[in-house]
Amino acid sequence: xxxxxxxxxxFKHLDTVCHAVEKVKGRTDFKDHEVxxxxxxxEIEHACAFSPxxxxxxxxxxxxxxxxxxxxxxxxxxxxxxxxxxxxxxxIFSLPAYVVLGFEFTILFGAIxxxxxxxxxxxxxxxxxxxxxxxxxDDMFGIWVPGAVVDGPQAKLLKEAGAVEIKAxx
Amino acid sequence: MSEIKWEKTIxxxxxxxxVNLERPHKMxxxxxxISVACVLLFVTMVGxxxxxxxxxxxxxxxxxxxxxxxxxxxxxxGIGHAGTLISAILxxxxxxxxxxxxxxxxxxxxxxxxxxxxxxxxxMGRMYxxxxxxxxxxxxxxxxxxxxxxxxWDVCAISTYFTTSLLxxxxxxxxxxxxxxxxxxxxxxxxxxxxxxxxxxxARQWHHYETGYGFLAALATPLVLSVHSIVSWDFAMSIQPGxxxxxxxxxxxxxxxxxxxxxVYTLLVPIRWMFGxxxxxxxxxxxxxxxxxxxxxTIVFYAYGIEFxxxxxxxxxxxxxxxxxxxxxxxxxxxxxxVACNCIFPLIWWSKKMRYNMVISYVVCVLINVGMWFxxxxxxxxxxxxxxxxxxxxxxxxxxxxxxxTIGSFGLFNMFFLLxxxxxxxxxxxxxxxxxxxxxxxxxxxxx
Numbered sequence: 321x322x323x324x325x326x327x328x329x330x331f332k333h334l335d336t337v338c339h340a341v342e343k344v345k346g347r348t349d350f351k352d353h354e355v356x357x358x359x360x361x362x363e364i365e366h367a368c369a370f371s372p373x374x375x376x377x378x379x380x381x382x383x384x385x386x387x388x389x390x391x392x393x394x395x396x397x398x399x400x401x402x403x404x405x406x407x408x409x410x411x412i413f414s415l416p417a418y419v420v421l422g423f424e425f426t427i428l429f430g431a432i433x434x435x436x437x438x439x440x441x442x443x444x445x446x447x448x449x450x451x452x453x454x455x456x457x458d459d460m461f462g463i464w465v466p467g468a469v470v471d472g473p474q475a476k477l478l479k480e481a482g483a484v485e486i487k488a489x490x
Numbered sequence: 491m492s493e494i495k496w497e498k499t500i501x502x503x504x505x506x507x508x509v510n511l512e513r514p515h516k517m518x519x520x521x522x523x524i525s526v527a528c529v530l531l532f533v534t535m536v537g538x539x540x541x542x543x544x545x546x547x548x549x550x551x552x553x554x555x556x557x558x559x560x561x562x563x564x565x566x567x568g569i570g571h572a573g574t575l576i577s578a579i580l581x582x583x584x585x586x587x588x589x590x591x592x593x594x595x596x597x598x599x600x601x602x603x604x605x606x607x608x609x610x611x612x613x614m615g616r617m618y619x620x621x622x623x624x625x626x627x628x629x630x631x632x633x634x635x636x637x638x639x640x641x642x643w644d645v646c647a648i649s650t651y652f653t654t655s656l657l658x659x660x661x662x663x664x665x666x667x668x669x670x671x672x673x674x675x676x677x678x679x680x681x682x683x684x685x686x687x688x689x690x691x692x693a694r695q696w697h698h699y700e701t702g703y704g705f706l707a708a709l710a711t712p713l714v715l716s717v718h719s720i721v722s723w724d725f726a727m728s729i730q731p732g733x734x735x736x737x738x739x740x741x742x743x744x745x746x747x748x749x750x751x752x753x754v755y756t757l758l759v760p761i762r763w764m765f766g767x768x769x770x771x772x773x774x775x776x777x778x779x780x781x782x783x784x785x786x787x788t789i790v791f792y793a794y795g796i797e798f799x800x801x802x803x804x805x806x807x808x809x810x811x812x813x814x815x816x817x818x819x820x821x822x823x824x825x826x827x828x829v830a831c832n833c834i835f836p837l838i839w840w841s842k843k844m845r846y847n848m849v850i851s852y853v854v855c856v857l858i859n860v861g862m863w864f865x866x867x868x869x870x871x872x873x874x875x876x877x878x879x880x881x882x883x884x885x886x887x888x889x890x891x892x893x894x895x896t897i898g899s900f901g902l903f904n905m906f907f908l909l910x911x912x913x914x915x916x917x918x919x920x921x922x923x924x925x926x927x928x929x930x931x932x933x934x935x936x937x938x
């Protein structure tokens with residue numbers, strides 16, 4: 321999407337960009353616009369009114385898979401070849417000892433799935449990423465509107481909302 | 491921590507932090523050279539005993555065998571604790587001071603766990619024989635591992651801890667690597683571009699990132715408590731007097747956080763000077779780290795006391811004999827050094843003036859690290875030296891070979907950390923911006 325032609329409006333201040341986001345939200349001529357921020361300001365997140373991230377489902381499914389895997393690993397190995405230590409029977413009778421394994425696998429699989437979820441939802445890795453403006457990862461904010469032109473109505477609205485610079489991207 | 495008056499704005503963050511990384515103080519190179527020399531010593535020693543076997547170790551004899559090896563393993567796992575505590579638990583508590591030190595604490599965790607993981611490997615001596623017996627899995631005798639053994643739990647715990655810490659650390663690095671990518675050119679740009687996975691910094695990406703980061707913190711939080719608990723079970727699940735005690739898990743966790751926080755301070759004070767980061771890693775942030783160190787020191791102090799009380803109160807003569815020997819026996823030097831370093835010296839931090847005195851605090855933090863090494867040594871030697879065969883009782887001290895390996899492991903740790911400081915942002919660029927005054931228009935100049 322970032323490869324398309326459009327305009328990038330640069331903002332210097334957090335409150336200004338939030339105000340601009342509120343103004344363009346839901347407008348058909350700003351369809352698929354993207355907001356850029358140098359860090360994760362919650363004000364922008366609130367202004368964009370995103371629904372809860374699906375990453376949480378990745379975490380949940382990963383963690384539950386881990387729990388099952390941890391217990392299954394120990395129990396299936398016991399079923400295949402019981403290792404009797406100190407006269408104590410393995411298998412279901414040793415379940416409390418396997419809680420450690422279940423716990424560790426829950427965390428491990430949950431963490432891996434969470435990172436996978438972040439990567440999938442953020443569309444990463446993306447080696448063909450186009451950097452719209454170097455200042456966006458430094459101290460400036462931006463709103464990118466696909467299909468818009470520098471002298472179009474979208475640019476005018478963003479300028480009025482406080483954009484310090486409007487430039488074309490391609 | 492009182493409200494910090496920032497002299498810098500978010501516009502200074504990338505410029506100053508990243509530029510300083512490119513031009514460290516010349517002492518940085520001196521420190522790196524010393525570390526590399528220690529690593530060479532370590533590699534030579536490990537290489538030699540891999541060829542000829544563990545017989546070259548000065549103290550490799552029953553009943554203590556891998557005495558210093560185990561001490562170093564537990565010590566380094568303990569050091570690795572503070573990283574996840576600072577990055578995960580303090581994140582959930584929204585402690586702002588962690589935003590300046592979390593990156594280096596996380597890196598410290600990774601490198602400390604690597605150092606810890608080296609010791610179970612080298613304890614095999616001729617490692618290629620170890621690999622021959624351990625592999626392939628499933629083994630040919632159709633005999634599975636004992637899943638009820640704390641040693642196996644430990645393998646799972648350390649592996650999980652390392653993987654989760656690595657993921658947590660790297661996912662935090664991604665936006666900062668993108669910031670570097672956008673500043674550099676040529677080959678560096680390609681490398682940092684690949685490392686940053688094509689991060690763009692859109693609000694939607696931040697939204698998913700924040701959710702994922704929060705869940706990783708929530709997952710890592712029980713790990714902080716579990717890893718050293720499981721390490722302590724290596725000892726506590728045995729029936730050896732001095733080890734078989736239920737206080738071990740909380741006692742080990744508190745000790746680990748104490749040593750980890752002290753190590754964070756020990757590393758950050760010289761690093762912030764070498765890279766000119768005094769305006770970002772502020773004295774107030776370091777003072778907050780000292781407060782956490784003091785808190786864990788008092789918990790450790792209490793654990794030392796209650797451990798003695800329980801040994802006496804249990805009425806078990808063998809347990810009590812071990813504890814009497816710890817305090818007044820042939821290893822009393824280690825015991826009292828441990829008490830002085832971990833419990834007595836940190837008491838000066840009840841004074842605010844002392845907490846802000848970086849020279850004194852630095853010395854005390856180094857002493858805590860010495861004390862925590864001695865604590866592990868003291869726990870291991872006192873129970874191990876007098877096992878169930880009185881004929882093998884004796885006296886053991888670390889020899890030159892063991893001391894060399896210990897120094898070498900410190901070199902390895904320092905070398906990794908110094909190299910990290912040179913090529914990656916030591917301070918999290920995106921997170922420090924969050925605790926600085928927000929870039930507001932007009933008169934809105936308030937802090938976070």
